[in-house]
Amino acid sequence: MNAAGIRQKIAFTILGLITLLVVAPIVLIIYYVISRGWSAMSWEFLTAAPRNGMKEGGIFPAIVGTVLLIVGTMLFSLPVGILSAVYLVEYAKDNLFTRLIKLSVVNLSGIPSIVYGLFGFTLFVVFLGFGTSILAGSLTLAIMSLPVIITATKEALEAVPMTYREISLSLGATRWQTVRYCVLPYAIPGILTGTVLSLSRAAGETAPILFTVAAFYLPRLPRSVFDQVMALPYHLYVISTQVPNMPAKLSFATGLVLIGLVCLMNLVSIVLRAHYRKKKQW
């Protein structure tokens, strides 16, 4: 092997090792959580309400709460995020107003989540009078998710080749028909990826739901969108810091459920994406 060949081998080996470094924390975290929490995992843990100062029983209300919050977040943030991204990419002219919107989207993603929490509390809970409720929490999480959804959708739309739009318009299609038939179908996989990413982040957030929806201890299921709920991340925070003599395995098992939930969402998005890729090849 000549000198250049050896140098290439060294370079790729280093690159490979560094990439391994990225994988290591993920594997370690998952391994750690499973090894500490698996023993507490049981059917009862997943389906029962907490008992005896949350030291016994399960986390069912928190699972339901988090799922409801994800669904609520999705209902608000998906339409607004995707439609505004379509507007920005496909319709908006490049003027001061559009640039202002784009700038605010970028800045929105830089705001700390606790600030979203305070904002949601002031606007939804107090001013609009929703109270600490699923509605207020979902709306707060939705606003927090918007920048990522908008950015991901924008990138997915911009990645669709210009020629598709050109073909469509040159055949006399309207701009909406062009977006509908020649752009959106090819952007859906990318939109899905970004959306699920932002929703799984929303699922794991504690700060935004702290003042807007999360209940410390509420062993029954909500009856309406104006009810409080328990949520996995907040529950995890509570049992790890506020309850004395809490068995550590319960905390880890709760974390495991949260990770599992997020993984499940990612899995759904992968399946959907594969389905769309198969339908639309490009």
Add this chain to the structure above:
Amino acid sequence: MVEQNVIIKTVNLNCFYGDQQVLRDINLDVYRNEILGIIGPANSGKTTFLRAMNRLNSRYLHYRQTGEIIFENQNQQDIADTLLRQKIGIIFAMPQVLPVTIYENVAYGPMVHGVRDKHRIEQLVEESLKKAFVWEELKDRLRSPAVKLSGGQQQRLCIARTLAIEPDVILYDEPCSGLDPISTAKMEDTMALLAQSYTQILVTNNTKQASRVSHRCAFFLMGEMVEVNQTQKLFTYPDDQRTDDYITGKFG
């Protein structure tokens, strides 16, 4: 030629990208059912002229134009984008197919223009592919992806796709620049046969192609139309010295 045989007429057409003027006072008549060749070196404004015909330039930021384009005795500005582009179709330089099946590529145009009847669409697809002379090659694989076709087949599929919206005028923007000689010959044969029912404007870098295919030919140079003449005349006794220099290969 009598006035009613003019299908497109430009009057003092000037086109700009920002401050840069790319076309200067173009006065050109296009006659019904002719093949009008447009030749000239790069950056002479040929493509801009072509895309001005069905207002595709308006997609570009900072594009503006002055003067008039008269299409079928009507000011082009008064015709809606969708109708104008249905009447004036375009074939792009590189074969550009949508990443769907052959059938869906051709059916797309009629679909966006509101044809819902399946049999009518099927009929249009078949007719269009026949008119573009690709039916025999493609009839058994209508449901396979269009991107898998060869460049020449793709380009003729593009013609079929344009024919499916039943235009009056077909614009070609260097349609053979990415094709091999045999595919090019097939394209040229197709154009010659389409001349019976369509008006065609052919922008090409290939002067030989213009001399083979077109009835009349215009020579563009640096945004100006130097001359327009019967093709035979332009390629044998051009009126302008610059045309002579270009077609004999002294520059370009």
